[in-house]
Amino acid sequence: MNEFKIIIINNRKMLRYGLIAFVSLLFTSCSLLKFETEQVPLSNYEVNTRELLQRQGSLSILAFNDICDSIRNNTTSLELKEATLRLKLNFVSGMEATVYQNPPIYALIDTWIYVSQVSSYLSNDDMAKIIGKHSVYLRSEVTKVKEDFDAFAKRTLRITHYSRKKKFVDEYSSNHLITSIDLERDSPFSDYTEYEGIPDTSFVKTTGTLSQVMSDFSNRVKFNSNALPKKVKWESQIIAMSAGIDSVNIQATLDSIQIQIERFNKIVEESPEMFQEGLDRLVAETTPLLRNIDIQWANSLRTIHHERVALDSMILRERLAFDSMIQREREIAFVKVNEMAVDVTKEAIRSVKETISSILIYIILLFVVILVIPFTMGYYSGKWATHHKRKKQCKPKDIS
Incomplete structure (x- = not known):
């Protein structure tokens, strides 16, 4: 028991x-x-690449604008001045489209390709005919811009990746040349994904956390805010030159009008009977200029309106994309x-x-x-x- x-x-x-x-x-x-409901963050390497690329992009734009301004200030040809303004305007738009992309590594590669393509276009014989005696200077300076970006890419990319990426950039740039002053070209996205063996569906793995997305959006808005007034100014100058008006000589024209007015005052004092004749001549001389100024001012206002609509549209798209991203993450979290x-x-x-x-x-x-x-x-x-x-x-x- x-x-x-x-x-x-x-x-x-x-x-x-x-x-x-x-x-x-x-x-x-x-x-x-x-x-965990938060997004997968970008790595420190990707965040640093994005920040450094945006900074280098701004430096390349400044250097390119200085080159165009130097040529423009040393010529009297309206055609050449208009060409330099178009180059500045199109280059800024192109850099904006390539720098602010995801993922950051692809943005670097695409910008690198774009700089190489622009350098090749500005160094060819067709561009030399437009630039004339300034072609040697232009070719030398844009080559420096390209070399600076090459050095930046070498510093930024990992040593094991640099040679492979540079091979793709060189091959793509030489096989896909820019052929017009509009600096338009096709995106290398398909060729790059095929070269790297990355499926399109898994190319962009993450856009980063909320703070990283908002930081990139803030940088993009800041860039557009700084570039928009300049682009409007350049477009206004291009329109004026297309109408045969050199904006550099507008002040001289106004000074000439002031001299004419002083001359009329003197005529009125000495010979009042000739006042009406001089006034008619003044109206005849100034009316075309004032009409052109009025047209250019209306065109500028119209351009500013279009730019504002485009900016509003961009902000709306970004906001919708951001809301869609949050909704998508919320649904994924709910499923999990x-x-x-x-x-x-x-x-x-x-x-x-x-x-x-x-x-x-x-x-x-x-x-x-x-x-x-x-x-x-x-x-x-x-x-x-x-x-x-x-x-x-x-x-x-x-x-x-």
Whole structure:
């Protein structure tokens, strides 16, 4: 009986330990409910590449504008001045389109290609015919801009990646040349993904966290805010030159008008009867200029309006994209929560089933130990004792 008591005590301890283990499993399973809803951040390397690229892009634009301004200030040809303004305007627009892209490494490669293509275009013979005697200076300076960007790419890209990326840039630039002063060209996206063996669907893995996205958006708005007045000014000057007006000579024209007015004042004082004739001549001389100024002013206002509409449209697109991104991440997080809840429920049910099975096994063993074994032993012991007693009774008594 002491042995039976020991077995019962041990079974109770095992049952208590089993219940404690079951509760611990439930609390451990609940920890699976932890999940992350924020986006995958860009790595430090990608963030630094983006910031350095935007800075280098601004430096390249400044250097290119200085080259065009130097040529423009040293020529009297309206055609050449207009060409330099168009180059400045188109180069800024092209750099804006390449620098502010995702992912940052592709933005660097695309900008690198664009700078190389522009350098090749400005160094060819067709451009030399337009620039004339300034072609040697232009070719030398744009080559420096390209070399500066090459050096920047070498400093920024990892050593193991630089040679491979440079090979692609050189091959693509030489096979896809820019052929017009508009500096238009095709995007290298398809060629680059094929070269790197990256599927289109997994090319952009993440746009970064919310703070990284907003920082990039702020930089883009800042760039547009600085570039917009300059682009409007250049477009106004291009329109004026197309009408035969050199904006550099507008002040001289105004000075000439002032001289004419002073001359008319003198005529009025000396000969009032000639005032009407001089006034008519003044009106005839100034009317075309004032009409052109009015036209240019209207065109400038129209351009500013279009630029403002374009900026509003860009901000709206960015806002819609941002809202869509947040909604998409929210839906992904909701799906993850549902999946985790289902997994936790299944795990808890499985653990409960295993625990109940273990408990039932222990109960059956306990039942066997407490009831079956003693009953069986008693049965066979009684049977043996009865048999032994009958055997004794059946034994004949000894006769003295």
